[in-house]
Amino acid sequence: MATSLRLLSSRCLSAASKNALGSKQLSSSMSASSFLSTSPNAFAPTIRYQSSDAASLGATLDENRPKIKAPPMVYIAGEEMTHYTTQLLLSKWIAPHFDTSAWETYDLSCKSRDETDDQVLSDAVDAGKRIGAIFKEPTITPSAIQVQEMGLKKAWGSPNGAMRRGWNGITISRDTIHIEGIELGYKNQVLFERHAVGGEYAAGWNEVGQGTLLTTYIPSDGGDPFVVDKRDLTDKHNVCVVYHNPYDNVRELAHVFFKRCLDHQVTPYIVTKKTVFKWQEGFWATMKKVFDDTYKDDFLKAGLLDRSGGDLTHLISDAATMQLIRWTDGGFGMAAHNYDGDMLTDQIAQVHRSPGFITSNLVGRSDDGSTPIKEFEASHGTVTDLWLDHLDGKETSLNPLGLAEALLGAMEHASSLQLAEKPNDKSIQQSHEYIENFITTLRTALHNTFRYGQGTRDMCGPTGFTTEDFIDKVAWRQNRYLAMQQEEQAPPELTEEDLAVPKEKLTSYDQKAILKLFDKYDKSGEGKIDFKNFSKMLMKMGVAPTKQS
8 A cells, every 4th residue: 555655646746747837694603513514415535545554654633632612703605616625624624623613604605695685695794894704615606597597586796895895805815825845836925915995896887878978976075066077978889887996995905015025025016007097096106105104114125126126116907917927936916906906816826827826815904993804715716617526426626725725814813813802811822822833734734745746636637636535635644743743741830939038027128118119110000120120220229230350
């Protein structure tokens, strides 16, 4: 068996190298793992490639260890192949280690939205606003044909618009995913910020004949209305479209973008079509001002503007499409309007092998601006072709990397929100540390499985693992890594007792005078003296140690 594993690994690595070159809430208390039992097509694993003595190759996890209580999170279920695959991930990678009863699960399948007249979408948006951390499986926006096939009341629209509005969406962050040692498309990371609101997606439109079209602005402060646009329609058949770009949150988008570019050490670029679409000038002007006022010096010190002439560079969208193909070394970031961002990130996905190697994270905020709301999803769809194969009983091989990154991102954000709410709670601190380590360990197991030539068929060709076998292999490797981190006994907690002062000595000191002296140097008023003030106190009292000559 070991020989066959080595041969399989060799074939997968070879194939990968060639490819690189060429309200219906289910229950607010229902855990995602229990949701699996209510889902169709229950999975019976068939391990065809895993050695029978795999468990003996390393340490094993204690099956009786207590599970960690996962922080509250909103789980939005979708459908088809990605729903099936994500339920496997939960069952194999998450459920053995976490109690997910604090997760709130909402079913946004077409059937559920139809049965609830889309109340489930409103409930999911409200929950996301309340909790702040959301994972979303890919969902279907039904076509006219699918409405008939599924027997729906109507063609329900994409849920994304309601989510972006409800969560005060600022930007959609889409970044390339990299696996060390495997060449995909871009050698180094590429970041992208897509303005989360405005543009064609919320446009009003109608088909009209000959006549005159007036677009009139009526100020909310009672000012005089005026005509924004007037045009005479001479054709007998016209489609009129009206949309706007809200710019209030562009400053927030700029801060998110430039901070992330600094964190990842990449060069920033701003993309518009402002030479033709004059109304886009405001986007560039705002981004440039935030950059100059707050970030330019940091980028210059880091040497991140060397490739862009020492300043923030504007790219016309046409030029950006060319550079995305040319700049395969990566190491850059781009920010753009909603529609341009949608198109350009699809291009990035194709250069970087597929949408499965791109993240898609909505960044918003609570109504009062105090809490960051983040929603994480894979950037690809429900993968209908593989779902149909699965229903026909055929083998499938879906790469779950994008789904896994989204799930881990949501869990990490949920943990960060919980820690921010109770930073001094020791149990929450320990939970946060465990989750951070778990995410790192699972990501390492996932990446190593690809590196060892045991990937899915998009990476390894026809000899690659099936959907189910790949998930099992990652789970096996993850459990080995976690087991090797376990200690038989928790290390003792070391504490140092305060130096005791005999009671008889305390009576000889003026406690009020000591307190007055302490208050003088306790500048923060928190009952603490920092090193600087402590040093001043010792020097003024004449008891500070001096240097020996």
